[in-house]
Amino acid sequence: MGAKLQVGVLGFGTVGSGVIHILEEHQEKISQVTGYDIAVKKVLVRDVEKARRYETNGFTLTTEPQDVLEDPEIAVIVEVMGSITTAREYILQALRAGKHVVTANKDLIALHGDELVAVAQENKCDLFYEASVAGGIPILRTIVNSLAADKIQKVMGIVNGTTNFMLTKMTEEKKTYEEALEEAQALGFAEADPTSDVDGIDAARKMVIMTRLAFGMNVQLDDVETNGIRTINKEDIEVAYQLGYKIKLVGTAEETNGSVNVNVGPVLLPRSHPLSGVNYENNAVFVTGAAVGETMFYGPGAGELPTATSVVSDLITVAKNSKLGTNGNAFNSYRHETKHTSKEQIFSKHYLRLTMVDKTGTFLKLTQIFAEAGVGFDKILQEPVDDFTASVVIVTHATSKAQLEQATKRVEEEPEMQIFTNYLVVEG
Amino acid sequence: MGAKLQVGVLGFGTVGSGVIHILEEHQEKISQVTGYDIAVKKVLVRDVEKARRYETNGFTLTTEPQDVLEDPEIAVIVEVMGSITTAREYILQALRAGKHVVTANKDLIALHGDELVAVAQENKCDLFYEASVAGGIPILRTIVNSLAADKIQKVMGIVNGTTNFMLTKMTEEKKTYEEALEEAQALGFAEADPTSDVDGIDAARKMVIMTRLAFGMNVQLDDVETNGIRTINKEDIEVAYQLGYKIKLVGTAEETNGSVNVNVGPVLLPRSHPLSGVNYENNAVFVTGAAVGETMFYGPGAGELPTATSVVSDLITVAKNSKLGTNGNAFNSYRHETKHTSKEQIFSKHYLRLTMVDKTGTFLKLTQIFAEAGVGFDKILQEPVDDFTASVVIVTHATSKAQLEQATKRVEEEPEMQIFTNYLVVEG
Numbered sequence: 001m002g003a004k005l006q007v008g009v010l011g012f013g014t015v016g017s018g019v020i021h022i023l024e025e026h027q028e029k030i031s032q033v034t035g036y037d038i039a040v041k042k043v044l045v046r047d048v049e050k051a052r053r054y055e056t057n058g059f060t061l062t063t064e065p066q067d068v069l070e071d072p073e074i075a076v077i078v079e080v081m082g083s084i085t086t087a088r089e090y091i092l093q094a095l096r097a098g099k100h101v102v103t104a105n106k107d108l109i110a111l112h113g114d115e116l117v118a119v120a121q122e123n124k125c126d127l128f129y130e131a132s133v134a135g136g137i138p139i140l141r142t143i144v145n146s147l148a149a150d151k152i153q154k155v156m157g158i159v160n161g162t163t164n165f166m167l168t169k170m171t172e173e174k175k176t177y178e179e180a181l182e183e184a185q186a187l188g189f190a191e192a193d194p195t196s197d198v199d200g201i202d203a204a205r206k207m208v209i210m211t212r213l214a215f216g217m218n219v220q221l222d223d224v225e226t227n228g229i230r231t232i233n234k235e236d237i238e239v240a241y242q243l244g245y246k247i248k249l250v251g252t253a254e255e256t257n258g259s260v261n262v263n264v265g266p267v268l269l270p271r272s273h274p275l276s277g278v279n280y281e282n283n284a285v286f287v288t289g290a291a292v293g294e295t296m297f298y299g300p301g302a303g304e305l306p307t308a309t310s311v312v313s314d315l316i317t318v319a320k321n322s323k324l325g326t327n328g329n330a331f332n333s334y335r336h337e338t339k340h341t342s343k344e345q346i347f348s349k350h351y352l353r354l355t356m357v358d359k360t361g362t363f364l365k366l367t368q369i370f371a372e373a374g375v376g377f378d379k380i381l382q383e384p385v386d387d388f389t390a391s392v393v394i395v396t397h398a399t400s401k402a403q404l405e406q407a408t409k410r411v412e413e414e415p416e417m418q419i420f421t422n423y424l425v426v427e428g
Numbered sequence: 429m430g431a432k433l434q435v436g437v438l439g440f441g442t443v444g445s446g447v448i449h450i451l452e453e454h455q456e457k458i459s460q461v462t463g464y465d466i467a468v469k470k471v472l473v474r475d476v477e478k479a480r481r482y483e484t485n486g487f488t489l490t491t492e493p494q495d496v497l498e499d500p501e502i503a504v505i506v507e508v509m510g511s512i513t514t515a516r517e518y519i520l521q522a523l524r525a526g527k528h529v530v531t532a533n534k535d536l537i538a539l540h541g542d543e544l545v546a547v548a549q550e551n552k553c554d555l556f557y558e559a560s561v562a563g564g565i566p567i568l569r570t571i572v573n574s575l576a577a578d579k580i581q582k583v584m585g586i587v588n589g590t591t592n593f594m595l596t597k598m599t600e601e602k603k604t605y606e607e608a609l610e611e612a613q614a615l616g617f618a619e620a621d622p623t624s625d626v627d628g629i630d631a632a633r634k635m636v637i638m639t640r641l642a643f644g645m646n647v648q649l650d651d652v653e654t655n656g657i658r659t660i661n662k663e664d665i666e667v668a669y670q671l672g673y674k675i676k677l678v679g680t681a682e683e684t685n686g687s688v689n690v691n692v693g694p695v696l697l698p699r700s701h702p703l704s705g706v707n708y709e710n711n712a713v714f715v716t717g718a719a720v721g722e723t724m725f726y727g728p729g730a731g732e733l734p735t736a737t738s739v740v741s742d743l744i745t746v747a748k749n750s751k752l753g754t755n756g757n758a759f760n761s762y763r764h765e766t767k768h769t770s771k772e773q774i775f776s777k778h779y780l781r782l783t784m785v786d787k788t789g790t791f792l793k794l795t796q797i798f799a800e801a802g803v804g805f806d807k808i809l810q811e812p813v814d815d816f817t818a819s820v821v822i823v824t825h826a827t828s829k830a831q832l833e834q835a836t837k838r839v840e841e842e843p844e845m846q847i848f849t850n851y852l853v854v855e856g
Binding site for chain 2: 142145291324
């Protein structure tokens, strides 16, 4: 057993107790690999009495943040309390006191990552956040280290387990959105207020973090066009399936001629695409590199122990750096000027579902609108809804976002037509 | 642009030229990330005239190994020449001269990894070999760094692209073994002599390397029970499919109570298993950890550029270490006493296909033999082959290897029965 590396943990929820469990359970291996006995000294909790129901061997519980943040023996702070404002304050204080920080807080890193990285650098401290994206999948370290040799072209991620669980239930078991949400809530995969998950916000935050690392560009949350899954219905899932696709909530960051486009929304994935097989609460990140080609990293996106393994692997890196005297080097040193791809340069196939008045000439008008915008059709399905209305499904050829917007705007002006669905289509 | 880190490359085949290409193409990013201009100074080739057809900007070709190995300006040797004896000699010489080494040579690492790691340590040199397993998939670094926090329980790998390509062709396009092999050879996926691939030897070498890193145990190639794909035929592929499985060549390393069992052979994978979707020449490694659960790392298992990205990511690590003054730390410091699981402790379901004389009493005898060995049946299919012979397919319940061997040995003693197929079955 080597020297002690003492840790203060902020928060004793699922991830916090997972971290404590893993540090105890795998102590021997961790100590062999790092040369340190990594031990939790203090845990910040809201209510000491309530927290006592967990095992609290060898460490102290406190409700006073300064007990942890000002303890000179504590070398590393693990922030797993969530929230933004308070967590930011505590982390800044810790870094300024020369403590290394490991956090699982994607909201904080997506919003204030820049500032925290700068303060960590100034104070020669490590700041790691592997657990903030895709739980147990070591995707950030893979992008930063293993793919450093390559030019990453595209990152596609199923990075929200709640919505992927719901969509799997809706696809495989033909449940409605409401039924799927209820089941996700009953199993603890979804919050009472599911907004952040179902509206794609959680996924967008994770895409911001991955985009910064993969492309070296400092994109912000506002730069991400974000759509959620509330609008996805049985019809689209079934039609997509007939056409050979599955609908998943996917975040995409793609580079084109030195600029990047990031979006989150429902997409149609070919059923043979590796991401199509990612079901239930699992996550996966599909990375395309100029040299390596297509790779995918798959695993549990959430949960006490998976997320905690990522936190502990960050702790192990802090310990290794401490041993070698190499703390304080930026996790990611790749920087590229931040540029956003213009609408004219963002190309994709699109899936559209609309209804129109079923009378002579309407379909002609529809095709004229698309032809004028320069949008070609790859597939069309038309079916009567009732005597007066027809449902039309269109899969376009690859077209620019600008062209597609021109067409859909014109369609919306027609009182006889109404667009219900507009999703991106990933090509096989 | 920072200081120069000069590289000598041994071998100018596909991987060698891929490495040179990537170092040129991604020079700016690599230099930003490492602080070094990593440049190839000399390349060892068999025939200088022949090698000239490649671009040879900024470096010298030589047929004389000592030109490279004794050049004091060369700090890193990249060994991509293949072979065992000569490569071992050159690498040992390089390490003893204080040069860091990056190799893609799985045969060498599987056979002499121990010795090379020891010599690298003595000379405070880096020795990395990410490209030796699963081409472009950064699986070794993931096991060593990202999964260090976890206790790995099982590693299953589709790590031979040639056989996976052949099996995909046999499954999806109903080709015969011979047709699939011919196509693989025509596409350059299989050698003229395919022994090392189709007999599972290549996969076994990669499993040895992964087992050492994942379990810290020093297993040898002889410890790996290795079967290839020559015996796989249409009948088994079809019956397996009907039962809900796909047949793949899978290497498995599993830990049970502190001991490990490693094997390579055809296995039946549930069609819903993530490894089932890994097709053609792609590779994937499925890792089960006590805490993280199930993760999978997928990508191209071979090819010029994918393999070269792994070599260059190793070079980047050497460069980062040089910057920080931290060269010479063992890639993997996890060690565990090497123990092999006994036959009585290796449990699995099995798929057996046999023929037997179709007369009253034979089937009873068969079931008695299995009952006596304590092997239960999960599924049985019996079909007549002709008037005198029946084909029987059995999927057993999970049973020990010892029990199964007892049963199959007894069956083989019966002149009325003959076993054709005996594959492991992975449970969903």
